Each structure stands twice: as structure tokens, then as C-alpha cells.
Amino acid sequence: MKSLEGSLTALVTPFSGGAIDEKCFVRLIERQIAAGTAAICPAGTTGESATLTHAEHRRIIDIAVAAAAGRVPVVAGAGSNSTAEAIELVRYAENAGANAVLCVTGYYNKPTQGGLIAHFTALHEETRLPIILYNVPGRTVANLSVETIGVLSKLPRIVGLKDATGDLARVALQRLASGPDFLQLSGEDMTAVGFNAMGGRGCIGVTANVTPDLCAKMQRASLAGDLETARALQDRLAPLHDVIFAETSPGPVKYALSLMGLCSDEVRLPLVGPTEPTKARIRSVLKKLELIS
Numbered sequence: 001m002k003s004l005e006g007s008l009t010a011l012v013t014p015f016s017g018g019a020i021d022e023k024c025f026v027r028l029i030e031r032q033i034a035a036g037t038a039a040i041c042p043a044g045t046t047g048e049s050a051t052l053t054h055a056e057h058r059r060i061i062d063i064a065v066a067a068a069a070g071r072v073p074v075v076a077g078a079g080s081n082s083t084a085e086a087i088e089l090v091r092y093a094e095n096a097g098a099n100a101v102l103c104v105t106g107y108y109n110k111p112t113q114g115g116l117i118a119h120f121t122a123l124h125e126e127t128r129l130p131i132i133l134y135n136v137p138g139r140t141v142a143n144l145s146v147e148t149i150g151v152l153s154k155l156p157r158i159v160g161l162k163d164a165t166g167d168l169a170r171v172a173l174q175r176l177a178s179g180p181d182f183l184q185l186s187g188e189d190m191t192a193v194g195f196n197a198m199g200g201r202g203c204i205g206v207t208a209n210v211t212p213d214l215c216a217k218m219q220r221a222s223l224a225g226d227l228e229t230a231r232a233l234q235d236r237l238a239p240l241h242d243v244i245f246a247e248t249s250p251g252p253v254k255y256a257l258s259l260m261g262l263c264s265d266e267v268r269l270p271l272v273g274p275t276e277p278t279k280a281r282i283r284s285v286l287k288k289l290e291l292i293s
Contacts, residue, residue, distance in 0.1 A: 003073050004100060004132070004160065004183060005201040006038035007219040009208040010046035012250050013060060014263035020056055022063055024263050028209075029067040031262070035212035038202065038219070040064060041102055043077035045139065046206050046250045051268040058092050065097040075204075079104030079134060083119050090127045100130040102162060102204070107140035113148045124155045131157055136164035136187060146170060150177030162187045162204050163195070171198035189215075189241040193234045196222040206249055207241050210256050211289070239285045246281065247274045256282050259292050 009032050014024040032040055042064040043049045043057050052060065061076045068074050076098035078089035086103060093101050103123055105116055124131060133152060137143035143165070144152075152158045161178075163170060164187025171184055175198075185202050186195035192203040201223065208215035214233055222230035244252040251267050252274045258265035259282070265273050274282065286292045 004039055004075065004130075004185070005219075005223060007036075007208050007212070007216040008039040008041055008075065008185065008202060008204040009037050009212060009215075010041045010044050010204050010206055011064070012209050012254055012257065012263065013043070013047040013052065014254075015266040015268065016264055018266075018268075020059065021263065022059075025060070025063055026067045028263065029064060032208070032212050033068070033071050036216035036220075037072060037208060037212050038216070039073040039075050039099075040068060041075045041077065041204050044102055044134075044204075045077075045104075045136065046209070046253070047077060048250065048268055048271070049077050049079075051271075057089065058096070061093055061096050061098060073099035075100045075102050075132060077102050077104075081106040081109050081140075083122050086119070086123055087126045090123050090129065090131075094127050094129045098129065100132060100159075101127065102132045102134050104134040104136065105140050105142040105144055107142060110141055113145055116142065116144060116148055117151055120152050120158065121155065124157050127157065129157065130159040132160045132162055132183070132185070133158065134162045134164070134187070136162075138164070146173045146177050149174050153178035153182045159183055160185060163200075164188055166191060168194050168198050171195055171200055175199040189245075190238065193218065193222050193227075193230050196230075197227070206244060206253050207237060209250075209253050210240060210244070210260070210286075210291070211237060236289070240289065243278065243281045243285050246278045252278060252282060255279060256286060259283060259286055 014021040076093035078101040080086040135144040160183025218233035
């Protein structure tokens with residue numbers, strides 16, 4: 001799906017006094033669209049979906065769809081380790097007007113590959129929306145095998161994969177298993193250019209919350225085959241990629257955004273903000289990028 005190629009931003013969920021800061025969230029979306037972001041991804045890992053109530057999760061999707069107003073696709077986070085709950089979220093996202101859904105593997109309960117196939121097949125049968133699988137074994141423990149991805153790719157509405165394994169060899173193997181039209185998106189900012197070189201078509205990234213313009217330019221250059229430009233932009237962004245994952249995301253990226261005056265650095269327990277040494281590193285990187293004075 002060409003509309004879902006390039007720089008897709010895994011949006012943070014801004015909080016104020018423990019509640020969603022809805023006006024701030026809309027401003028963040030407007031900033032993304034103005035910067036050339038290809039699509040927005042609300043209510044995912046970076047959006048702290050694990051600590052949103054069901055009502056808040058639905059509200060985030062509603063706000064994103066309304067704010068985007070058809071200008072960019074909305075890929076709504078709609079995953080759960082409960083298949084029944086994931087079905088509810090997928091149905092809600094479709095009714096709310098999302099353009100696609102991003103569905104994570106079942107976390108904590110450690111499903112087998114057969115269980116993962118059954119889970120995603122059940123989601124597929126309950127929606128008309130395109131589904132992007134989300135493989136992030138570092139958080140979920142459940143790892144979609146290349147073979148399982150190949151099986152699921154045969155379902156017509158399972159159109160792609162967000163691969164946050166960091167294993168670039170998988171890109172080639174997944175391409176062979178799923179075919180060249182199956183959309184592979186990186187879930188790791190630092191290796192995004194290499195991911196595209198192996199056959200990927202973009203990145204659902206965290207860094208783009210901070211530098212949406214540079215991430216969009218990097219992706220456009222990479223997908224156009226302009227490796228020199230893409231690599232130069234990646235080199236410029238590499239220190240930022242590195243520091244915003246120095247501690248558990250989205251604490252560092254929210255702190256960076258707070259320094260830029262874009263949202264508060266508030267995260268929900270059990271997450272906490274970054275330590276002082278990491279904060280100092282973030283300030284230094286933002287200054288070098290001339291994002292703060």
C-alpha cells in the first residue's frame with residue numbers, strides 16, 4: 001500500500017495532570033502533517049496504549065481521525081493479548097474511520113505460532129480494514145516466525161508488518177516468504193535506512209515525534225534510491241535515535257518534546273521519566289540539532 005510507505009509516526013499520547021491533553025494531541029498531529037509525515041499511528045506502544053483505559057484508547061483514535069481529516073492515513077493501534085478485546089478495538093477503529101490497524105502479537109501469555117495464526121486470522125475475519133502485523137518480541141516475548149508471517153500474508157487484508165526485531169536478515173527472508181507486495185515497515189529508527197535497502201518500504205518510528213521533517217526527508221530519499229542523501233540524514237539523526245531509546249520509550253522522547261515546548265514529559269506508571277544523565281544527553285543532542293537553544 002503506497003499510501004502507507006515512508007515515514008509513519010508512532011505518536012506519543014500527551015498527558016496533563018493524569019488525563020489526556022486533547023488539545024496538545026491535535027497540535028502534535030498538525031505538526032506531523034505539516035512536516036510531511038506519510039501516516040500517523042496513534043494508540044500504539046509509544047502512545048502508552050498499555051496504560052490507557054478502553055475509553056481513552058477509543059478517544060485517542062477518534063481524535064486522530066478527526067484531526068487528520070483525510071489528509072494522511074490513520075493507522076490505529078488495535079492490539080491486545082486478548083483476541084476478543086483486539087476484535088473490539090479493530091471494530092471500533094473501523095467504525096471511527098481509521099484507514100488501517102496495527103495489531104501487536106499477544107503479549108505475556110506466550111502464544112505458539114499456531115495461536116498467533118489463529119489470533120490474527122480471527123482479527124482478519126472481523127474487519128474490512130487493512131491489518132499491519134506488529135512484531136516486537138523485546139516487549140511481547142511472542143515472536144512471529146518468518147514462516148508464520150508468510151502464512152498470514154496470504155490473507156487479503158493482512159497487508160504488512162511492522163518489524164521491530166532489529167534483525168535486518170529477516171527483511172529478505174520475510175520478502176521471500178510473503179512476496180514483494182507485502183508491506184514491510186521498520187519498527188527501529190536506527191536501522192531504518194538499512195531496512196529499506198533490504199526491501200522495506202518505510203518506518204513506523206519514534207524519532208519522528210521530534211524531527212518529523214528530517215525523518216520524512218530521509219525516507220523519501222531512501223525510497224527514491226538516493227542512498228547518499230538518506231545516509232547523510234540518518235547520520236545526522238543517529239545520536240537522537242540512540243538517546244531516545246537510552247531508557248524505556250516513550251519517557252525519553254516525551255522529555256525531548258517537553259524541552260521543545262510541544263507537550264509535557266508526563267508518562268504513566270509503571271513507566272517513569274528518564275534519569276538525569278539521560279536528560280543531559282537529550283539536551284545535548286537537541287542543541288546540536290538546533291532544536292533548542
